[in-house]
Amino acid sequence: MSNNIDAPAPAVEQAIDPRLLVREQGFSGYISEFKRKIRGGELGSLPVIIGLIVIWAAFAASNGNFLSASNFEYIAYYMVGIGTLSIGLVFVLLLGEIDLSVGSVSGLSAAIFAVLSVTHGVNLWLATIAALATGAVIGAIHGFVFAKIGVPAFVVTLAGFLGWNGLMLWLLGDTGTINLPDTGLIHLFGGNSFFLNGDIAGAYILAGVGVAALLFSSLGEQGRRRSAKVPFRPTSEIVLRTVVLAIAAFGSAYVLNLHKGVPNNLVFFLAALIICDFVLRRTSYGRKIFAVGGNIEASRRAGINVAAIRISVYAISGFFAALGGLVISATISSANQGGSDPNNLMMAIAAAVIGGTSLFGGRGKVWSALLGMLVIESINAGLFMLGEAQSVQYMITGGVLLAAVVVDSLSRRTQKSSGRA
Amino acid sequence: MLPDPVRGGFGVPGPGKFVFRIPVCARDGAATHPRHRVVKELVYVTSAPVLALRGVSKRFGAVQVLTDVELEVHAGEVVALVGDNGAGKSTLVKTIAGVHPIDDGVIEWEGRSVSINRPQDAQHLGVATVYQDLALCDNLDVVNNLYLGRELKRRGTLDEVTMEQKAQELLSTLSIRIPSVRIPVASLSGGQRQVVAIARSLIGDPKVVILDEPTAALGVEQTAQVLDLVERLRERGLGVILISHNMVDVRAVADRVAVLRLGKNNGTFPVHGTTQETIIAAITGATDNAVTRRQSRTAEATK
Numbered sequence: 198m199s200n201n202i203d204a205p206a207p208a209v210e211q212a213i214d215p216r217l218l219v220r221e222q223g224f225s226g227y228i229s230e231f232k233r234k235i236r237g238g239e240l241g242s243l244p245v246i247i248g249l250i251v252i253w254a255a256f257a258a259s260n261g262n263f264l265s266a267s268n269f270e271y272i273a274y275y276m277v278g279i280g281t282l283s284i285g286l287v288f289v290l291l292l293g294e295i296d297l298s299v300g301s302v303s304g305l306s307a308a309i310f311a312v313l314s315v316t317h318g319v320n321l322w323l324a325t326i327a328a329l330a331t332g333a334v335i336g337a338i339h340g341f342v343f344a345k346i347g348v349p350a351f352v353v354t355l356a357g358f359l360g361w362n363g364l365m366l367w368l369l370g371d372t373g374t375i376n377l378p379d380t381g382l383i384h385l386f387g388g389n390s391f392f393l394n395g396d397i398a399g400a401y402i403l404a405g406v407g408v409a410a411l412l413f414s415s416l417g418e419q420g421r422r423r424s425a426k427v428p429f430r431p432t433s434e435i436v437l438r439t440v441v442l443a444i445a446a447f448g449s450a451y452v453l454n455l456h457k458g459v460p461n462n463l464v465f466f467l468a469a470l471i472i473c474d475f476v477l478r479r480t481s482y483g484r485k486i487f488a489v490g491g492n493i494e495a496s497r498r499a500g501i502n503v504a505a506i507r508i509s510v511y512a513i514s515g516f517f518a519a520l521g522g523l524v525i526s527a528t529i530s531s532a533n534q535g536g537s538d539p540n541n542l543m544m545a546i547a548a549a550v551i552g553g554t555s556l557f558g559g560r561g562k563v564w565s566a567l568l569g570m571l572v573i574e575s576i577n578a579g580l581f582m583l584g585e586a587q588s589v590q591y592m593i594t595g596g597v598l599l600a601a602v603v604v605d606s607l608s609r610r611t612q613k614s615s616g617r618a
Numbered sequence: 619m620l621p622d623p624v625r626g627g628f629g630v631p632g633p634g635k636f637v638f639r640i641p642v643c644a645r646d647g648a649a650t651h652p653r654h655r656v657v658k659e660l661v662y663v664t665s666a667p668v669l670a671l672r673g674v675s676k677r678f679g680a681v682q683v684l685t686d687v688e689l690e691v692h693a694g695e696v697v698a699l700v701g702d703n704g705a706g707k708s709t710l711v712k713t714i715a716g717v718h719p720i721d722d723g724v725i726e727w728e729g730r731s732v733s734i735n736r737p738q739d740a741q742h743l744g745v746a747t748v749y750q751d752l753a754l755c756d757n758l759d760v761v762n763n764l765y766l767g768r769e770l771k772r773r774g775t776l777d778e779v780t781m782e783q784k785a786q787e788l789l790s791t792l793s794i795r796i797p798s799v800r801i802p803v804a805s806l807s808g809g810q811r812q813v814v815a816i817a818r819s820l821i822g823d824p825k826v827v828i829l830d831e832p833t834a835a836l837g838v839e840q841t842a843q844v845l846d847l848v849e850r851l852r853e854r855g856l857g858v859i860l861i862s863h864n865m866v867d868v869r870a871v872a873d874r875v876a877v878l879r880l881g882k883n884n885g886t887f888p889v890h891g892t893t894q895e896t897i898i899a900a901i902t903g904a905t906d907n908a909v910t911r912r913q914s915r916t917a918e919a920t921k
Contacts, residue, residue: 475775500737500768
């Protein structure tokens, strides 16, 4: 009687759930998988890429100069400051929370740097470290009040938004503006600093390194998965991804080379994005952030220290806010009372959401900071070229943010109805 | 009077004992339950239960939730814990899981007395708890959920390949069928999510698994899936505490039924040879009424 027991088990293994859409081999499999994901509401970066193309086409149609190298250089250069704030916000949004203080913290960080280095003559690097550490500590304080005392994050960071802005104004004093010398980190983030001094090779080296890194890491992973006998990406898909990245990277390098080369602050921005992407996707710390964003109770039961994750994520947000503040002050060569412009905060949140990071937590990529900033900075640059007033810029950016949130909510609803959320 | 509560199975007292057990591979997909067809093996198990509660009491403020509760779980045994709403099942389970430390009594683990004050204590001993609300992260895929909080690492980074490989191995040894280990848990059915949650509890290599209402809110087919899995846990030599309101489920997989009523033991019955009515009577306290109480009083008085 018991002999016939073992036999059915392997047969059971073979049976495939009809709901499972098994990935077909090769390129057609890639297409069908892509279609299925779109139908299921997993839009990823698709809406933002389409949006970007539409925006570029619209501005190019109304002003021929929009697609010029100098304009793209302008976009690439000016998106870094707020984009850096946005990186920190992606971490917070992944938890399903919000940080309204990043604009104020960035202004405060610039003020601390300026007061220390210019007014008190402290070593530039020491002043930089002090500014960044202040940002991280402020973030940790927000996180502590939120995680340990239980005040809603919205309120804690709203208090921070007001309080740190006040501290910045107090630090800057009566004059309100401190001009920064073009040295050290400020020079590196400033408008006169290009990778390899703007040498044409510089941009191509960066693009080549990026493409090669993607190709070799994908092939390496494919090899490991193949030898471990778990599903792996087909070579055709790896080639496709590499080619797409190569077109984007070498295309950008070519365009930037037509003008002055790759600004150093863009290199720094890309490096920060790669590091953060690695932390979020490849480390257990990043996994814990996603888990807490997905289900707090489940994370707690899995032994994750939810409070520690929350505090550390707010510290990261504060750190990037401070870093972004230094970048912004470098682009305008001064720390002034406009440093904590609430507009920066709104742009940073908008960038993360437009780029595809969900407001509901647990879903998103740090690359949305880059994609979202490309959209926002393109709109700004385009409207500036058309000579539109700031008022129109705000209205249009507001509309784009709303559209992004609507897409986020709709795709979440589609995911729910197709059983994927 | 109720049948004599059996302590620790059908054994003879002593250092060890004999229990009847269905042979490990005696399962197939036939309609009738294997127990009705398969000849049981007589196996020798060590006397010490993996987990034993001795006279456990718990009080929340003025409410005495548990009074002198006794419970034993042996390796390779499914103990169903049943009782009416508010009988103290969940509290009892939470005392074992370390959520609520006990006020009085002793918890014995493999024969030695231990103190369980935090969930981590229970985990370290080897108690895994699958709560009713599944505690899975919808946005993470099956592999990530299985290894959540216990990620395998390779050179400081996540070792996704090994985790995926081991997850597949675990799921296939448990005959769990899911479309893919790389889809978000959100896209699984209720039964699939439940079996993933149970499989997840096995990652830490526990000795006792507590399942809190694993079949509540599941359909017929999905319930069968989960019950199959419970039997496979027993075959692996795990002690299983199964909380359920469903007598059919309980009778299908449990070896013994421990009944709680108003925070006290109200009998432990071997499933085999006990009628459903007897168990339900113990749950509802149908035998505990004015007449029986008067009888026991008069019996005492005549002594």
